[in-house]
Amino acid sequence: xxxxxxxxxxxxxxxxxxxxxxxxxxxxxxxxxxxxxxxxxxxxxxxxxxxxxxxxxxxxxxxxxxxxxxxxxxxxxxxxxxxxxxxxxxxxxxxxxxxxxxxxxxxxxxxxxxxxxxxxxxxxxxxxxxxxxxxxxxxxxxxxxxxxxxxxxxxxxxxxxxxxxxxxxxxxxxxxxxxxxxx
Numbered sequence: 001x002x003x004x005x006x007x008x009x010x011x012x013x014x015x016x017x018x019x020x021x022x023x024x025x026x027x028x029x030x031x032x033x034x035x036x037x038x039x040x041x042x043x044x045x046x047x048x049x050x051x052x053x054x055x056x057x058x059x060x061x062x063x064x065x066x067x068x069x070x071x072x073x074x075x076x077x078x079x080x081x082x083x084x085x086x087x088x089x090x091x092x093x094x095x096x097x098x099x100x101x102x103x104x105x106x107x108x109x110x111x112x113x114x115x116x117x118x119x120x121x122x123x124x125x126x127x128x129x130x131x132x133x134x135x136x137x138x139x140x141x142x143x144x145x146x147x148x149x150x151x152x153x154x155x156x157x158x159x160x161x162x163x164x165x166x167x168x169x170x171x172x173x174x175x176x177x178x179x180x181x182x183x
Contacts, residue, residue: 020044020137021177028165033152035161039142039169047109047138049180050131054111057083057104063175066090066168073101080105082116091160094153100125115146123147138180140173 025040043050053063060070066087074082081104089098101119105112109132115125125146131138152161 021174022137023170026166026170028162028169030162034145034147035165037142037144037165037169039173040140041173042134042137042139043173043177043180044137045177045180047131047133049183050138050140050176051109052183053176053179054129054131055104055106057081057085059179060085063179064168064172068097076103078105083113084119089164091164094160096121096150098122098148098150102127117149121149123149140176142169142173 020042021044022042023039024042025038027038029036053059057070057072060067064087066089067085068088069084069086071084072081073084076082082101083104084099084101087098087100089096098121100122101116102113102125103116105114109130111129113127115122117123125144127142127144127146129140129142131140133139
């Protein structure tokens with residue numbers, strides 16, 4: 001009987017949804033006042049679930065605890081959304097509440113969020129996310145570049161902020177995976 005139970009548990013483990021969060025790249029850099037972030041990996045969730053979570057701006061606080069507020073502020077004639085977020089950005093002892101308004105352009109497997117500088121605490125910024133089926137999960141590629149419209153001490157920009165960006169990006173996509181599987 002014990003052998004049967006062991007076999008049954010082994011088979012059940014094979015039938016679980018893919019949950020192997022496979023990080024291929026998680027990088028952050030800072031040069032000339034501009035932050036650059038790249039994440040690439042395979043999330044153990046279906047593409048439709050990933051897409052639903054990424055487009056659900058009302059629940060961004062769930063997938064990124066740094067986000068204190070996210071709300072729709074308008075639609076453009078082409079159907080894109082304008083979303084405002086307020087983020088508590090902290091790196092070591094340096095913290096700043098950052099407001100940004102972004103234009104969200106979506107098509108299947110793709111989301112581009114472009115900062116609207118005159119309505120944001122950013123001089124410029126763009127985040128591109130792509131996703132597609134890979135094996136039993138979803139291959140995700142995320143790349144963002146942004147330039148704050150406020151002073152960032154060089155110690156923060158070169159060290160603590162980069163670590164915080166890598167950590168928060170990793171946590172963000174782990175939470176996307178979790179939420180996608182919960183839908």
